[in-house]
Amino acid sequence: LLIFFLGEQKKSTEIIDVLNAQLPKTIKSETELSDNEFEDTHKKIPKTTPRTEILKHRNNIREILLHSNATPIRKYGGIGYTCCFCKQQYTKPADLKKHTLDIHKDVNKANFMINMNMSEYVVKLDITGLKCNICNDCFVTLEDFIRHLRFLHNKQWHDDIQPHIFPVKFDSELFHCVFCPNSFSKFRMLVRHLHKHFRNYICEICDSGFVNRNALTQHTVNHKTGAFKCNFCPKVYSTQVKKRLHERTSHTHVEANKCAYCNETFKDYRKKEVHLSEEHGIEAATAVCKACDKVFSNRKMLNIHIKRDHLLERAHNCPECDKKFYSTTGLKNHMVTHSKARDYQCKLCLKFYGRKKTLNAHMRVHEEKKLQCEQCPMTFVQKWTLKSHMRTKHGEVVCQSSTD
Ligand SMILES: [Zn+2]
Ligand SMILES: [Zn+2]
Ligand SMILES: [Zn+2]
Ligand SMILES: [Zn+2]
Ligand SMILES: [Zn+2]
Ligand SMILES: [Zn+2]
Ligand SMILES: [Zn+2]
Ligand SMILES: [Zn+2]
Incomplete structure (x- = not known):
């Protein structure tokens, strides 16, 4: 935790340096104010x-x-x-x-x-x-x-x-x-998921990313081990997450295991699926995680999700920095940050990327954008925005052609 805060401190100093150098005069007084605030708390941990x-x-x-x-x-x-x-x-x-x-x-x-x-x-x-x-x-x-x-x-x-x-x-x-292609049945769960796409704060234990420090702090509670007793039965679990998952699937969310057609209840989801198929001829098209309401196309994907995202299983260790990963692909993706290998190149703009996923995400920039400015690297979807750009950026007089 100490290392984490030291990193934070360094970052704050850098931000102030950048600000002093770049911000316009009007905001300068604010800069000085926060600079002083920072000095006051400098010996302590900046909050x-x-x-x-x-x-x-x-x-x-x-x-x-x-x-x-x-x-x-x-x-x-x-x-x-x-x-x-x-x-x-x-x-x-x-x-x-x-x-x-x-x-x-x-x-x-x-x-x-x-x-x-x-x-x-x-x-x-x-x-x-x-x-x-x-x-x-x-x-x-x-x-x-x-x-x-x-x-x-x-x-x-x-x-x-x-x-x-x-x-x-x-x-x-x-x-x-x-x-990403993930979808959720509840808005709250989508919001929780969105953190994954932001790496502003990273969990040192499981490498999950978070948008702000509070979210990371809340998350680290999940890694605490001890004896967590179920609120409804005598079972005891080694982490809070395992306990909560058990409570939801066995006690609080049993409604989800009720057949909507005949009101019969089932011990687990699998038995309900069999019942639905045999008694009512209904095949379950999707699998829903009962812990977070995330929707999956099949049970296999759901099981991976539960192990990876709720039970936080991390079987693959990075040999260089002690971070742990659920899958070998996760580890392989991470290893790129050590080797700085940048093997994936965009065929359109020749930029290099370290991961296939990042390159694919980048390629979206090029989709549909067919109009290229001849004098700078900007591209446009619509003809008239290119024209407007030529006018404002390059001072070009573009005549209204009859084909428009
Ligand atoms: Zn996503
Ligand atoms: Zn309002
Ligand atoms: Zn974590
Ligand atoms: Zn229980
Ligand atoms: Zn889930
Ligand atoms: Zn590593
Ligand atoms: Zn490109
Ligand atoms: Zn606009």
Whole structure:
């Protein structure tokens, strides 16, 4: 834990150096303030990240809210989704979006995270049907839109801070992750999953990533071993996670093992599946994890998930740094960070990547973008955005052609 905090301290110093060098004068007083705050706590462990970092985050989220139809979600719970700017709750995310866009037009309210500490800071952002307010262009990913804001509309953007935004889309019954093919039956579980795609804070024991420090701290409790007794029966488990998994599957979520057609109950999921198939002729198309409501295409995938994500099994040790991994592929992916081998090259822009997965993710940048600016590396989806770009960036006069 000490090593972790020392790393944190070093990072804070670096951020201040960067700020002193780059921030405009107007923000300078803030910088000095946080610098002093930092000095005061320097001998102790710094509990707060410099205020300037949160100012950068606030600037970034304000640019998004000001120039798009993206809307933040304060939290999910109670009857549903709560507005970031007032106490209104909605059962449907689309209603919250409409409310936010209709009622809260004053984007200075992007200061909604004003009392938030960096250690708990994350913005859940609804990007369903993401659209630029300036030019009405539509975007599939938040990343694309941010690039668009920065390079086409020349908006100020801080990219020297770690990402703290969870983009979410509500476009089907299930909750799909925008970064990977996983889907969930509960919004809460999608949010818990999204941490995996952020490596701002990393668990030293199981290599799981988290968006902020609070989430990592909450997670490390899972690794504590001891005697954890089931609240419903005499069974005892070695970790909190194993205990909770048992409680959910054997006691609190037994409803899930009830047949919806004849109300017969079953000891486990497998028996219910057999019953459904033999008595009612229904084949289970998907398998749902009873601990986290994640949906899988088959039982095998579900079993891997339970072992890897809930029981935190880690059978493969890294010979170089003591990190542990569930699978050999996980270990192999990790080994790349040691060897710095960058074997995967993008055929389109010749960038190198260390992992096939990262290259594949990068390739999405090239999809659909067929219009290449002849004078710089920027690409565009629509003809007129390229034209507008040529005009603003390269001062070119483009005639309206009759084929448009
Ligand atoms: Zn509101
Ligand atoms: Zn635009
Ligand atoms: Zn994902
Ligand atoms: Zn862990
Ligand atoms: Zn029990
Ligand atoms: Zn699960
Ligand atoms: Zn290693
Ligand atoms: Zn490329």
